[in-house]
Amino acid sequence: MYRYYLILVSLISILSVNLSAQHTVGSWELYSNYGIDRADILDTKSRVYFCGGGSLFHYDKDMDEMYSYNLGNGLSDVNVCGIYRNYDRDYTVCVYENSNIDLIYDNGNIVNLSDIKDAQYVTDKSINSVSFDDDEMYVATGFGIVRYDTKNGAVKESGIFSFPVYGVTVMGENVVISTDNGLFGISKSQRVNDFSKFVKLSDLQCDGLYGMSDDFIIAHRPSANWVNIYKIDFDNKTVGGNYPGFAMYDFARMRMFGDWFAIISRYGYVLCRLYEEDRVEYKYVELPSSLYTSFIYVGGNGSGSDNDLWYLNDDGLGHLTYTTNYIGIDNSQKLTNYTIDREPSCPFGTSVHGGPTRLAASDIGVYATYNAQSRYPAHDNYSYLMKLNIVNNGFVDDITPRKGDYTTINPNSANLLRTGHHVVVDPEDPSIVYVPTWFEGIWKFKDGKQIGKYDKTNGPFGTGYSCSVEDVAFDSNNNLWAIAHDFTRSREIVTILPANKNKSNTASYSDWITLDLPYFGTHESRDSRIVHFKHSKNKNLAMITQTYGDQNVVIYDTKGTSAVSDDNYWMVNRFTDQDGKTFGPYAVISIAEDNNGDIWLGTACGVVVIHNLRNMLSNQDNTIERVKVPRNDGTSLADYLLDNQEVTSIAVDAGNRKWLSTVTSGVYYVSADGREIIDNFTRSNSIIPSNEVHSIVCEPNSSDVYFGTTNGVAVYHSTITPAASDFSDVYAYPNPVRPDYTGWITIKGLMDNSLVKIADSAGNVFLQTRSEGGMVMWDGCNGAGERVPTGVYYVYASQNQESNNGAVTKILVVK
Numbered sequence: 001m002y003r004y005y006l007i008l009v010s011l012i013s014i015l016s017v018n019l020s021a022q023h024t025v026g027s028w029e030l031y032s033n034y035g036i037d038r039a040d041i042l043d044t045k046s047r048v049y050f051c052g053g054g055s056l057f058h059y060d061k062d063m064d065e066m067y068s069y070n071l072g073n074g075l076s077d078v079n080v081c082g083i084y085r086n087y088d089r090d091y092t093v094c095v096y097e098n099s100n101i102d103l104i105y106d107n108g109n110i111v112n113l114s115d116i117k118d119a120q121y122v123t124d125k126s127i128n129s130v131s132f133d134d135d136e137m138y139v140a141t142g143f144g145i146v147r148y149d150t151k152n153g154a155v156k157e158s159g160i161f162s163f164p165v166y167g168v169t170v171m172g173e174n175v176v177i178s179t180d181n182g183l184f185g186i187s188k189s190q191r192v193n194d195f196s197k198f199v200k201l202s203d204l205q206c207d208g209l210y211g212m213s214d215d216f217i218i219a220h221r222p223s224a225n226w227v228n229i230y231k232i233d234f235d236n237k238t239v240g241g242n243y244p245g246f247a248m249y250d251f252a253r254m255r256m257f258g259d260w261f262a263i264i265s266r267y268g269y270v271l272c273r274l275y276e277e278d279r280v281e282y283k284y285v286e287l288p289s290s291l292y293t294s295f296i297y298v299g300g301n302g303s304g305s306d307n308d309l310w311y312l313n314d315d316g317l318g319h320l321t322y323t324t325n326y327i328g329i330d331n332s333q334k335l336t337n338y339t340i341d342r343e344p345s346c347p348f349g350t351s352v353h354g355g356p357t358r359l360a361a362s363d364i365g366v367y368a369t370y371n372a373q374s375r376y377p378a379h380d381n382y383s384y385l386m387k388l389n390i391v392n393n394g395f396v397d398d399i400t401p402r403k404g405d406y407t408t409i410n411p412n413s414a415n416l417l418r419t420g421h422h423v424v425v426d427p428e429d430p431s432i433v434y435v436p437t438w439f440e441g442i443w444k445f446k447d448g449k450q451i452g453k454y455d456k457t458n459g460p461f462g463t464g465y466s467c468s469v470e471d472v473a474f475d476s477n478n479n480l481w482a483i484a485h486d487f488t489r490s491r492e493i494v495t496i497l498p499a500n501k502n503k504s505n506t507a508s509y510s511d512w513i514t515l516d517l518p519y520f521g522t523h524e525s526r527d528s529r530i531v532h533f534k535h536s537k538n539k540n541l542a543m544i545t546q547t548y549g550d551q552n553v554v555i556y557d558t559k560g561t562s563a564v565s566d567d568n569y570w571m572v573n574r575f576t577d578q579d580g581k582t583f584g585p586y587a588v589i590s591i592a593e594d595n596n597g598d599i600w601l602g603t604a605c606g607v608v609v610i611h612n613l614r615n616m617l618s619n620q621d622n623t624i625e626r627v628k629v630p631r632n633d634g635t636s637l638a639d640y641l642l643d644n645q646e647v648t649s650i651a652v653d654a655g656n657r658k659w660l661s662t663v664t665s666g667v668y669y670v671s672a673d674g675r676e677i678i679d680n681f682t683r684s685n686s687i688i689p690s691n692e693v694h695s696i697v698c699e700p701n702s703s704d705v706y707f708g709t710t711n712g713v714a715v716y717h718s719t720i721t722p723a724a725s726d727f728s729d730v731y732a733y734p735n736p737v738r739p740d741y742t743g744w745i746t747i748k749g750l751m752d753n754s755l756v757k758i759a760d761s762a763g764n765v766f767l768q769t770r771s772e773g774g775m776v777m778w779d780g781c782n783g784a785g786e787r788v789p790t791g792v793y794y795v796y797a798s799q800n801q802e803s804n805n806g807a808v809t810k811i812l813v814v815k
Helices: 002-015 499-504 613-619
Strands: 028-034 040-043 047-052 055-060 065-069 080-086 091-096 101-105 110-113 127-133 136-141 144-149 154-160 167-171 174-179 182-187 199-202 208-211 216-221 226-233 238-240 245-247 251-257 260-265 268-275 279-286 297-299 308-313 316-322 338-345 351-353 358-362 365-369 373-375 378-380 388-392 395-398 432-436 442-446 449-454 469-474 480-486 491-497 529-532 541-545 553-557 568-572 588-593 599-603 606-610 628-630 638-640 647-652 658-662 667-670 677-681 695-698 704-709 712-717 731-733 745-748 755-759 765-770 775-778 791-798 807-813
Touching: 028 055, 040 080, 040 251, 040 308, 047 080, 047 308, 055 080, 080 127, 091 127, 127 208, 136 167, 136 174, 167 216, 174 208, 199 238, 208 251, 216 251, 216 260, 308 338, 351 388, 351 395, 351 712, 358 695, 358 704, 365 704, 432 469, 432 480, 469 529, 480 529, 491 499, 529 588, 541 588, 541 613, 553 613, 568 613, 599 647, 606 647, 658 695, 731 807, 745 807, 765 775
Parallel strands: 028 351, 127 167, 167 208, 588 647, 647 695
Antiparallel strands: 028 712, 040 047, 047 055, 055 065, 080 091, 091 101, 101 110, 127 136, 136 144, 144 154, 167 174, 174 182, 182 199, 208 216, 216 226, 226 238, 226 245, 251 260, 260 268, 268 279, 297 308, 308 316, 316 338, 358 365, 365 388, 373 378, 388 395, 432 442, 442 449, 469 480, 480 491, 529 541, 541 553, 553 568, 588 599, 599 606, 628 638, 647 658, 658 667, 667 677, 695 704, 704 712, 731 745, 745 775, 755 765, 755 791, 791 807
């Protein structure tokens, strides 16, 4: 027995090597998005909580580490829009755009309060303000006020007033709220569910208020862009006093830090507190002008210090300390001398930046960036700053070029790196990417630096307000194709740069070849696409789409030559389906070529398939298939696949199955022919952070499928991997299979359609199946569904029944 134990331990050690990075089939990963929109900061003694881009993070001061919160590790929702702190009870309130609430305790517990989100009889559920009183929490909403008992996680009472309450604060024994009709107060001992019990205190209209003491209040008046301090006389029901006011043209929020109150704007804040009985002590803490950017927010320090600040910019959370400290009584002094003791950053390796809606797969990872403009789904954010990420082996690297690593020529860029439309990988060097943009033409980046650029100085692109290039692609000869909007002539152009000119970065205006496509596009479409196909039956064929105006589709044959004089094309915007019905014109938003050479089109009204693209061009035959999904209800009825849905992206996996993303209903996973919906992943049954999914890619060397959303990148570890060319690298995981493991055992590295058998040393076969792509799965059980005994099991793989390649790997099972 002792000898057997030693052998078993040795096998476990050997088989455990290099398998730590494998993921369970059917599991998910989520990379939270960080951006400067919806930004906020909360400082505590040990942590700094901050949100941005709809995500929540914290920085641990003691550990000098950052943590990213998301659906996969405890949060209840997505799209964080605000955070609040109960300093007396050590929890942070996370408010979502849909009015859901999470209480995040410093000990790691997260309590969900979904009552406002789930309310049935109110219309405006927006959360405007949160205030605390020991274990009670008051929430000002678009319909009134809600009072929580946070100790028990329950609603204590609700005041449904049918008008908005903009602010709420607790002042001693009183609760004060702000409405369109002024300030109102009520004793804490009374119920807040009846507005008639509230007493009017003032006509003062404000959208933010904070109680400084039992009778002093800070209020922000948006109509005057002013923050004032007032004294409330609850006995006489008056509000007044000659106390300081502060002009706050970029007012963001008010916070309490110990006995200090911070009135925060985008570029700094005013710290104030009561001094003696009726005097106010205050000072300005302003972000130095040398650190100003277009997007920045600041927060105070919750550890008791009053001469430093935390701030957020596009790179993340930073900190600076002032080397002078001046506190004025009833006057102010700006602090100027400072040191940056923490450069801005985000959770390293686990968060993506900038709303990663566009993805591109490569052999070295998946690139992710934001899309400046689109009509499907509709958004217009071309002034955003660019963020470029690459995800590889579970790690995110921010490869956004820094200032000095890129050049701009358009004054409308303001010398900033504005976001692009897509990211396209160089076919010869996966570390090189091309980003077509709204203002600057085409950027060519490598390792976070500009190595080339095509704009009006060296290409046929616009010279007006913008230099908009909507998409780029490479043909089989590695020539660079671009579709752009010529603002001077109000039309779309398609132009080609020969491969040698692109490779040498020596292009001039005359090197570009612009195609003659009359009437192709007279409008700037934002979603135009160019796709060159690779299957042998589509050799030298391409498709070019224009998704506005006439919504034309061009099928183009390059004939495999550099010259365009012998090229052939056909332009169409109406198709005929298999039943003779007209389809279109509809915008073609996404295009994919499957493993059989069929062309799948995602449109603004569902999915269609072209089975013979070359015949469509040669014979001007506009026949398509509108895929029908049988209802399987005993009738012969069927429904069109994703009928009337906007299909934003299509990806094809190694098994020729299709992944389809939509604007409103998440992602559909369908069979190779599309006639069976295998799964529909949404916010309700997965950790996809949004049902509005902009892009999908299948990672070329694994089973991973990536989904790009404005709220982050979700990764699904699917059941199909690309097939290998031989059996030289077959492996299984988990391996060893330990007694407490009950999931699937995955065998990867197989050739396509391999015959796979799993047997014990005596030759008893426990599984016989065919691989779909390069992977099969085994439940570790025998034919009776019982866990197999402890032992070593052999995986045999071959391409047919007659051939036998022998055992390609072993699996150790410990029962």
